[in-house]
Amino acid sequence: MSLTTSIHALEDAGIDERWTALWRRSPQRTPFAQAAFLRAAAAVSDGLTVRVLLVDDGGQDVAGCALHERRRGPYREVVLPAFTPYSGFLLLGRQKESDVHYRRSPFERLLEGVEARYHSVRIHVPPGVNDVRPAVWRGWTAQPFYTYGRELKAASDPTDGWSTKTAGGFRKHSENYEVVKPDISACIPLFSDSYGRSGRRMPLAPNRLQRLIERLKEGGVADAYGARNMHSNELEAAVIVPRDDVAAYYWIAGSVPGAAMTVLIGKLLQILAADGVERFDFVGANTPTIAEFKRKFGCTLRQYHGITLFTRTELRVLDAVMQILH
DSSP, X not given: OOEEEEEEETTSTTHHHHXXXXXXXXXXXXXXXXXXXXXXXXXXXTTOEEEXXXXXXXXXXXXXXXXXXXXXXTXXXXXXXXXXXXXXXXXXXXXXXXXXXXXXXXXXXXXXXXXXXXXXXXXXXXXXXXXXXXXXXXXXXXXXXXXXXXXXXXXXXXXXXXXXXXHHHHXXXXXXXXXXXXXXXXXXXXXXXXXXXXXXXOSSOHHHHHHHHHHHHHTTSEEEEEEEETTTOOEEEEEEEEBOSSEEEOOEEEEOSSSHHHHHHHHHHHHHHHTTOXXXXXXXXXXXXXXXXXXXXXXXXXXXXXXXXXXXXXXXHHHXXXXXXX
8 A cells, every 4th residue: 555645725627526536435425525515615604715635545546535724824724614514534445454553544644644734623524434543643632423313214104213202293293294395595594593592503694504505505415395384384394404325414404393393304204215315314413402302213323523633732722712612
């Protein structure tokens, strides 16, 4: 194995094609690693540019990491844009443990390349990369995160495995709602109000969030689904669902209090399964009340990791202060 690393702007000649080819072959791919998402996330954020670090083995790309770069005075930082649950982090298959132990894995080369350029880095390694020891051994901090997901099967009961109360609520109220493809502008108030009820502020201004979602919808990366009350004709729940040919993601969601979201999820699982989607990721189980809501849909808990590095002490201190303020 002869590994070399190189870093490129996503707009450089041929890089979009190389990144997309690697994305298609990687078991860790998610819609959040697609070039269209990387560009859209940067476009609605201030001062972010997208670069990709590629690891090449004899002319074949075997690993890559998408980097949203920000300048802070003399420092270069890699940040996680708002509403980005998983970074663009791609490997071809499972890491060989011997390569990990001998410090020659593609993962290790990715880290070396990042360290050579940046002063602070935050990456969310997606589920499927369970071994983050290369980062830990290099002095990075690794934090476990969790998400819930479930397998989908066409023509099966969507409430299979659900909690009794949640399944009963779906059956009782299902006929009161129809699934629609709403305008994004109609979804934003539901998202904002749901954040407000939980005492949180949306990490992106409503107008920027709308721009982000509309760009992804236009690029075929994500779509909007809503639950319309058939008696009042009101949109009572909405969710934005990024997807690829294998998996779909419960990404940004909001609803009025009541049964609308439960009904929307149940009907959406049927729609996605019939369309050939095999897995549904509820995207995050890191807040107790939210995790409990998602658990009730017959899910399995999965782990992923956030890895961070600060090569300058002052940036580490600044990050700690910002964490306290938020």
